[in-house]
Amino acid sequence: MIRKTLLWxxxxxxxxxxxxxxxxxxxxxxGLEPRGEEDVTVIENKYLPIEYxxxxxxxxxxxxxxxxxxxxxxxPPDMLDDLRWAQLRYVMIPRILVRGTAEPxxxxxxxxxxxxxxxxxxxxxxxxxxxxxxLYKQKNTP
Amino acid sequence: MTPRDLIFFTLAILIAGSIGYxxxxxxxxxxxxxxxxxxxxxxxxxxxxSLIVFFFRRPMTTVDAMLLTVLLLFWFRSHRKSSFAxxxxxxxxxxxxxxxxxxxxxxWSVGSLVIRVERYPNGLTDAWAIWNSHAKYLAAGGKTWWxxxxxxxxxxxxxxxxxxxxxxxxxxGNNSPDATGFVGILFELAAVVxxxxxxxxLRSPAIGLLMGLVLIGSPAYVHNAAxxxxxxxxxxxxxxxxxxxxxxxxxxxxxPGLIALAGxxxxxxxxxxxxxxxxxxxTVAVLLAPVFWSPSATVRRIAxxxxxxxxxxxxxxxxxxxxxxxxxxxxxxTSADVLAKIADPSRYLMILKSxxxxxWTFGGWVFNPFLPxxxxxxxxxxxxxxxxxxxxxxxxxxxxxLQVGYFVIYVITPLDLNYHLNSSLDRLLxxxxxxxxxxxxxTVRKEVSPRTxxxxx
Numbered sequence: 001m002i003r004k005t006l007l008w009x010x011x012x013x014x015x016x017x018x019x020x021x022x023x024x025x026x027x028x029x030x031g032l033e034p035r036g037e038e039d040v041t042v043i044e045n046k047y048l049p050i051e052y053x054x055x056x057x058x059x060x061x062x063x064x065x066x067x068x069x070x071x072x073x074x075x076p077p078d079m080l081d082d083l084r085w086a087q088l089r090y091v092m093i094p095r096i097l098v099r100g101t102a103e104p105x106x107x108x109x110x111x112x113x114x115x116x117x118x119x120x121x122x123x124x125x126x127x128x129x130x131x132x133x134x135l136y137k138q139k140n141t142p
Numbered sequence: 143m144t145p146r147d148l149i150f151f152t153l154a155i156l157i158a159g160s161i162g163y164x165x166x167x168x169x170x171x172x173x174x175x176x177x178x179x180x181x182x183x184x185x186x187x188x189x190x191x192s193l194i195v196f197f198f199r200r201p202m203t204t205v206d207a208m209l210l211t212v213l214l215l216f217w218f219r220s221h222r223k224s225s226f227a228x229x230x231x232x233x234x235x236x237x238x239x240x241x242x243x244x245x246x247x248x249x250w251s252v253g254s255l256v257i258r259v260e261r262y263p264n265g266l267t268d269a270w271a272i273w274n275s276h277a278k279y280l281a282a283g284g285k286t287w288w289x290x291x292x293x294x295x296x297x298x299x300x301x302x303x304x305x306x307x308x309x310x311x312x313x314x315g316n317n318s319p320d321a322t323g324f325v326g327i328l329f330e331l332a333a334v335v336x337x338x339x340x341x342x343x344l345r346s347p348a349i350g351l352l353m354g355l356v357l358i359g360s361p362a363y364v365h366n367a368a369x370x371x372x373x374x375x376x377x378x379x380x381x382x383x384x385x386x387x388x389x390x391x392x393x394x395x396x397x398p399g400l401i402a403l404a405g406x407x408x409x410x411x412x413x414x415x416x417x418x419x420x421x422x423x424x425t426v427a428v429l430l431a432p433v434f435w436s437p438s439a440t441v442r443r444i445a446x447x448x449x450x451x452x453x454x455x456x457x458x459x460x461x462x463x464x465x466x467x468x469x470x471x472x473x474x475x476t477s478a479d480v481l482a483k484i485a486d487p488s489r490y491l492m493i494l495k496s497x498x499x500x501x502w503t504f505g506g507w508v509f510n511p512f513l514p515x516x517x518x519x520x521x522x523x524x525x526x527x528x529x530x531x532x533x534x535x536x537x538x539x540x541x542x543x544l545q546v547g548y549f550v551i552y553v554i555t556p557l558d559l560n561y562h563l564n565s566s567l568d569r570l571l572x573x574x575x576x577x578x579x580x581x582x583x584x585t586v587r588k589e590v591s592p593r594t595x596x597x598x599x
Binding site for chain 2: 003010014017020021025028032034038041086087098
C-alpha cells in the first residue's frame with residue numbers, strides 16, 4: 001500500500017514537474033521581442049530595397065562585396081561587425097556576399113545616423129536604400 | 143506564415159508522413175499494431191524526402207508523386223481485405239487520465255513553440271547560419287549549388303535538415319522562414335511519439351506517457367527544437383534506431399523489415415549531423431559484437447541493418463567525397479599536436495568535470511526529473527529479464543560508446559577546450575536524452591496501471 005502510494009506520488013511529481021518546466025518555456029516565449037525586431041528580420045528589411053534594385057538593374061549579379069565603416073577605416077571587423085556580415089550573407093542567398101571591395105558590386109553597411117566614411121576611388125554609388133545600406137559598383141562595371 | 147503557406151506546409155508534411163507510413167507499413171510485421179507503425183511514419187518520411195531532395199532536387203515533387211503512387215499500389219495489393227478493422231475499436235477506446243494530461247501538455251507545448259517560431263522565424267544562430275543557409279542554396283542555388291554552399295558556415299555538415307526544409311519550401315512555393323521552425327517542432331513531436339509509442343508497446347501506457355511527458359518537459363530540448371538546432375532531429379533518429387532494435391529483438395518472427403528500418407534511422411542520423419556518423423558506426427559495431435557466439439542471428443541482423451543503411455550511406459559518401467570540404471576539427475592537424483593533447487591529463491579532468499556539471503543541467507529544468515525517474519523505477523520494480531536482453535544492453539552500449547567517442551573528440555579538439563565544452567556539451571547530451579528515457583522506461587516492470595501510474599501488485 002505504501003509503495004503504491006509512493007509510486008503514485010512520484011508519478012504525480014513527474015507530471016507536475018513537467019507543467020513547471022513547461023511554464024518556464026512559456027514564460028521565456030512571452031518575453032520575446034516582436035517579430036519585426038528580431039535581428040535577421042531587421043537586416044532583411046534593411047537589405048530588401050537593395051535586392052529589388054539589383055533585380056531591376058543587375059539581376060545576374062552573384063558575388064557582392066561588403067564593407068562597413070570599420071573596414072573602410074582599415075580596422076579589423078569586431079564581433080558585431082562579423083555577426084551583421086553573417087546575417088546579411090544569409091539574407092542574400094543565393095547571391096554570395098564576400099568581404100572587401102574587389103567584386104563588381106559592393107554593399108556598404110553603415111549605422112543610419114552616422115556619416116558615411118569616404119569610399120575607395122574605384123567605387124561609385126548606385127543606390128542608397130535609406131536604411132543604412134548603400135549599393136556601390138566598380139567604376140568599370142557596365 | 144500566411145494561411146496559404148500553412149496549407150501547403152501541411153500538404154508537404156502529409157506527403158512526407160504518407161510516404162513514411164507506407165514504407166514503415168511494408169517493413170513492420172503484420173502482427174504489429176498500426177498505431178505503432180504511424181509512430182515511425184513522420185521520421186521515416188522526413189528522412190526519405192530529404193534524400194529525394196538531395197538526389198533529385200528540381201524534379202523532387204515528381205519523385206514524391208511517383209513514390210507515393212507505387213507505395214499506395216503495394217499497400218492496396220497487400221491490404222485488399224480491409225485493414226481498418228483495428229481502427230474501428232478507437233471509437234470504443236476510453237482515454238486514461240494520464241493520456242488526457244499528456245494530450246493537454248503536448249497541445250500546450252506546441253502552442254507555446256508556435257508562438258516562439260512566430261517571434262523568431264529564423265531560429266537561433268545555427269539555424270540561419272548553417273541549416274537554412276544550406277537549404278537556401280539547395281533550393282535556389284542552381285546547378286552550382288554545391289559550389290555556392292561552400293560560402294556558408296560548416297559546409298561539411300550533412301544535409302538531412304536542409305533537405306527537409308527544402309521539401310517544405312518547394313510545396314509552399316517560397317522560402318518561408320517559419321516553416322523551418324515548424325519542422326523543428328515536428329521533429330520534437332516525432333521524438334516524443336516514438337519514445338511513448340515504443341514504451342506503450344513494450345512496457346505499458348503509463349510508462350510510455352510518463353517518459354514522453356519528461357521529454358516534453360525538458361525546456362532546453364523543446365527550445366532547441368523550435369530554434370531549429372539539428373541536435374533534436376539527430377536525437378529522433380538515435381531514439382528511433384534504439385527503439386527499432388528493441389522492437390526487432392522483442393518480435394518472435396525477427397522481421398528483417400524492422401532491423402532494416404533501424405538501419406535507415408541510423409543512416410539518417412549520420413545524414414543529419416557529423417556526430418551521427420560515429421553513432422551509425424558504434425551501432426554497427428554493437429550489432430556485430432555477438433557474431434562469435436551467435437553467428438547466424440548476427441548475420442541476419444546486420445544484413446537487414448545494412449540494407450536499411452545503404453540509401454542514406456550512399457548520400458553521405460557522395461556528399462563527403464564530392465561536395466564537403468574537410469571538417470574544421472581535423473583540418474591541418476599534426477600528429478604532434480594531437481599526441482600532446484592526448485597526453486595532457488588536465489584535459490580529461492576538465493571534460494569529466496563538465497560532464498558532471500552539464501550532465502545534471504543540460505535540459506534547462508527548474509524541476510530536474512533525474513531523481514523522480516530513478517525513484518519511479520525503483521518503486522515500480524526493475525524487470526531483470528530486460529537488463530539481460532540483447533536489445534537493452536545494445537542500447538546502453540551504443541549510448542555509452544557514443545559518449546566515449548564524444549569524449550575523445552573533446553580531448554583532441556583544436557578549439558579552446560573550455561569554449562568547446564560550454565558551447566556544445568549540453569546539445570551533445572540531448573542527442574541521447576530520448577534514448578536514455580527509452581532505456582530507463584524499458585527497465586520498469588510491465589504491470590503498471592495506465593490510469594494511475596501505480597503498480598497493480
